[in-house]
Each structure stands twice: as C-alpha cells, then as structure tokens.
Amino acid sequence: MHLDVRPGGTVAAAGAPGSGRLTEPGRTRDALHRTGVLIRHNTTVLLHEPGPLAGRMVMPLMLLTATRPLYEQAQGPGGTAQAVVGSLVTFSLLALSIVGGSILSERMWRTWDRLRATPVRPVELLVGKAVPVLGVLVVQQAVVLGFGIVAFGMPVAAPGLLVVACGAWGLALLGLGTAAGVLVRSYGQLSAAFDIGALFLTTLGGALVPLDLLPGWLRAVSPASPGYWAAQTLRHAAAGDTGPTLRGAAVLLAVGAACGAVACWRVARGWGRALAV
Secondary structure (H helix, E strand, C coil): CCEEECHHHCEEECCCCCCCCCCHHHHHHHHHHHHHHHHHHHHHHHHHCCHHHHHHHHHHHHHHHHHHHHHHHHHHHHHHHHHHHHHHHHHHHHCHHHHHHHHHHHHHCCHHHHHHCCCCCHHHHHHHHHHHHHHHHHHHHHHHHHHHHHHHCCCCCCHHHHHHHHHHHHHHHHHHHHHHHHHCCCHHHHHHHHHHHHHHHHHHCCCCCCHHHCCHHHHHHHHHCHHHHHHHHHHHHHHCCHHHHHHHHHHHHHHHHHHHHHHHHHHHHCCCCCCCC
16 A cells, blocks of 8 residues: 655555545554654764763773682682672663663753654653663673673673573663653752662672672562572573573563553653753
8 A cells, every 4th residue: 555645744545635644554664763763863962972881881890800809719610700790780780870861861951841742652762762771781791791701711601591681681771770760850869869779789689799698688688679680690691591591581571661661651641751950
C-alpha cells in the first residue's frame, strides 16, 4: 500500500485523502525516526563533555590495580575475579549519574517540557537518553574486563555467558538511572542519591568486600541490592555456571524493566517536568 506523507508528520494511505490517520507501519516508522534523532542528539551532547566518561574508564582500572594484590593474598587466584568484578560494579553504579544527570539537565533547562509538547512519546524520550549511556556502559565493561583478562589473567570459562551478564547489568543500570533522573528534584538530591546509593549498594552486594566477610545481618539483606545480583552474576558467568548466571540476569532485567516502567509512567503523568529553580 502506498503511503502519503502529510504536513505535520501524519501518514495516510493513498486513496483516503484527508483521513489524517496514521497506519501502523507509518506510526512505527515515525517513532523510530524520532527516537533515532534523539539518540544522535544525546550522543553528540554526551561526547561534547568527555571528562566524566574518561573518569569512568580510568578510575576502575586504578582501583583494580591497587586492590588486586590484597584480594589475591586473601583469596588466592580467585582474588583477581573479585577485584575485577568489584571495580566494575562499583564504577558502573557511579555511571548512573550520567543518564540521571542528562535527564535532570533537560528538566532544569526547560527543554524537557518543550520535548514533551512535541509528538515524541515518553518512552521515545527515555530511550533517546538511555541508548548513548548504554554505549558508555558497554565500553566501560569491555575496558575493565579486557584489562583484567589481559593484564592480570582473569579466567573466563564462558565468554558468551559473560556477555549476557554484562548486558543484563547494563540494562538494569539504565533503568535505575532513568528512574532517578525523573524522580529527584535537584542536582543535590541526584548527587546524594548516586554517591551514597552507589557505595551502599556496592558494599551491600559484596562487590568490594566478599560476602563471607560481611556481618551476618548484612549478608541476610544482600539479595535486596542490585549490586549483589550484578556481582554474583558476573562471577558465575566468568566461571561458566549457566544456571546461576541466567537466574541472576533475569533478576537484573526485571529490575531494569520495573524502574523503566516507573520512569515512563511518571513522565507520561507529567511528574517529571521541569521544576522551578
């Protein structure tokens, strides 16, 4: 069927002049186009200020290099994996500030409301913000894991499982960061949420300190932390344990989906609009 593109972005089937109705292929094509424009724009904005991105790549390598001897002395050869996973989980949690900060900036600059006044849907806005950050997380994971494997000989029994674990953790991070970006009311709240929250979730999850060394009450509540599931899933993936890896990945995907749904609902309801500052 031939599609007629009309002013204002509507698409109608030929032979139905003036109908102004979008066919399903037309709606899908328009949505993909809008999302692609937002992704390109946000990628450009993200790369315009490369300092925070470079920091998220360099700092985990420094922490990994400094802590690996300690972990190896305490845990033997398995200490390398503990150091690599701990550094990755810690600084990937800190990378939440990138997506959360980009959303909050739009709200503070009053561009968020203007975007919402266009035909762009809430999910398209959030995907446009999230995809460039997902690219950052993928690069960060590749750099940290690659450094651990090449420089320190971290064993990886199942590279495919490790890719699955990294993907699930990246999507969970995007959901968490997006939800924070539409929930907080100021940069101060955002900074406190990410700084305190990242350290709390990392410690509670056993990323920096092995779970066996934590107090009993902390071990009991550790599964409530996404950092716990990230650390456990990455370790199981590196060891080639299929069942625990897939189970942990499912939990992380559920966390990301739930947080993303909350963010979309809030934006659709107008709760994420710009605030007076």
